[in-house]
Every structure is written in C-alpha cells, then in structure tokens.
Amino acid sequence: MPNEWLAEILACPACENRPKLQQTANGWKCPECGREYPVIDGIPHLVIKEGLTPSPKQK
Template sequence: MALEAALLDILACPACHAPLKEQGDELLCTGDDCGLAYPVRDGIPVLLIDEARRPA
C-alpha cells in the first residue's frame, strides 16, 4: 500500500487526533496513549474506531 504523501499528511487518528504513519497494510496512530491500527482495504483507509485494533 502506498498512500500519497499529501493524503497521509492530513489524516489523523479519529480517537486522539495524532498523526498516522504507514506500516504494511495499516495506518498506525503515533499517539503515546492510543496506538490504534487502522486497516487499509483496497487502497482506502478505514478510519473507524470500531474497525481499529490494538497492535501486539
């Protein structure tokens, strides 16, 4: 998955509003207390808190 840099610059975690970073086929929250991982399906980020998971 390769999101455009401009898109990644404006996306934020819906839970804590921290920036997101790409890792594999997920977007990871960079917030210290949050750390949710949001899936990317067919190139589209799914930024729903109910769809996020806590990384191991």
C-alpha cells in the same frame, strides 16, 4: 503508489489532538493511542472499533 498526501491529511479519530497517522505494512497506525487502521481497496478505514455498537437485528 505515493501516500505522502494521505500522511498529511490522515488523523486519528480516537485522539482528541488528532495526531497524524504513521504508515505501516498493513495500514496506518496512531503513534499516540496505538490503534491501527486497515487499508481496504486503497482507502484507509479510520474506524474506532471500540466505539461502534452492533447494528440491532430487527425480527
């Protein structure tokens, strides 16, 4: 499956200058900050794990 178009539009959400991601065996990797983003069901998940806060459990 060609991913050339993805390589053109994918950019690291963690870096201010939005560098283009490089495709790896497991997904996509930012050449600047080194974060790796997985591909799930063919869709790249650009999630900054460090920036996420756990959902509060309301009980």
